[in-house]
Amino acid sequence: MLHLRMISPPELTDKVLAVLAANPGATHVTLARGVALEPAGDLIQADVAREAGNEVLAELTDLGICKTGGITLGPVETVLSEAADRAVEAAPGDPSDAVVWEELVAQTHEESTLNSTFLAFLTIACLLAAVGVATDSPVTIVGAMVVGPEFGPLAAFAVGLVRRDFRLARRSAIALAIGFPVAMLVTLVATLLWEQFGWITLSGVENIKNVDFIYQVGPFSLVVALLAGAAGMLSLVTAKSAALVGVFISVTTVPAAGFAVVAATLGEWNVAFMSAGQLAVNLAGIVTAGVIVLALRPRAGREAGPLDRFMRWIGMRSLVDR
Template identity: 25%
Template structure:
């Protein structure tokens, strides 16, 4: 479908508008008219619907819409335009990229997943119990099953996406959701471990799978950053979310469950190691996902929002990197 854009501006903005249209390689018609005694330049452009939001975003940056005679409007047109068919053909490459509407749709979808409800918290508790049985029986199959159940992906990317969009309140809600899920996973594991210990079915010493989640280190921080980065790239590449979700859950659900197990069993060395590992994984995942969105240049629609959002993103990244640096120093201290 073709969209007709009609843009009005004064001569000061016209040169910038023409530059935007030439950069997009679209054909346009330029005319003149009078508006309340002011000479106004009128641009008429027809573009394919799949790039309308990106082109309009660039045009809005070039025009001072505070002026009464300036405006940008667009509407659908029926039928095909032979004259503008070459413009549509030259913009085909944009069909498979994320547009601003795609990004905003992803943010809204992620926000709906980021606000955890009782059902998601229940899933977190079930995932924790399944992970517990897998950890104490050295069953990797059960541990993987727990990862499939965990709803941790939505809150994690809710934080990162809202940071790059400059939505601090929504980002904090996502962090709160992550905290709620991790607390539920920990408490479910802790209470279940106490009950199993009372029944005499808990192992006397940590199993192999438990010990694996009690070993923190620099390599795990790096791995968490890479997982966070790869998860965002997977979503942007339209890879099924469940694949990204399993990798994220692998870094959070088992070690958080081990914290509860170790506390219930009095395995203090395991408790310390799994706690440090969980903190490293949380910070690494947040840093990696935020860095990926920053590198991919995901940002708000309008230019006056982009500047504030970028500053917000940089400051958040600096805080995360400082916290990770502190963990690195702790790991280097013998």
């Protein structure tokens, strides 16, 4: 379930309560009049089934409460209540399938912002990838995959395309378009320095056997990217963080960027171009899979997704509506 905490101007309070009362997925409604100081107003709280979240939030937004008051939304991990059970049963759909768009947009918006933290993590990941290539170390390459923060902007870009939120899509594209070149430039400087010390040599890179998969682009490169993107988006909408870690160590975005830099400094342009191709394939595959997953996710309330319509068509109404 979701917990809603709202500050409502007194003139809108009755309308907000009416919205909550009319939706069978809302329960545990409480009201404290006049307790909010900034902005001034009444405090209303409620628990809402995830399946009903989009509909409730849309109606509250239509009232203008976001402009004159405010809404705070958060997940509820454990609820011991028969009233909550009835609300979940009454709401159409299944809780694990519900995509609460406002929650997803807020999460991906934060992770898609170009800032010093994003650049630092991406740069460290590329440096780790370069070290992994130089030492032929799969463990270091996996470390670079885990550290890399690039899935956040990729997921946000997919959400922006599906929701037609082009500001979010543009913000994500800027983070990727600036982040990768900056990280690769720093890695380039570090790689040239390591080559001067003799830590990275052409013969060493030519003889790698354990991490050569990074630049070997093939049909499974796209397959893995699509599967990883689908799993990553599912993990975001269902809050499965363990699955998201699996996504990080299954795609070769950051390792490909690091390998391209190392190969270019050594004059191995063929390998550098293949690594860049691997990077492009993985980025495109992740975004494509994310868009497909969001487009096919079951909707609830006033939204009817293609998967909902298909299940109704074949008579599996119980999987969509209870």
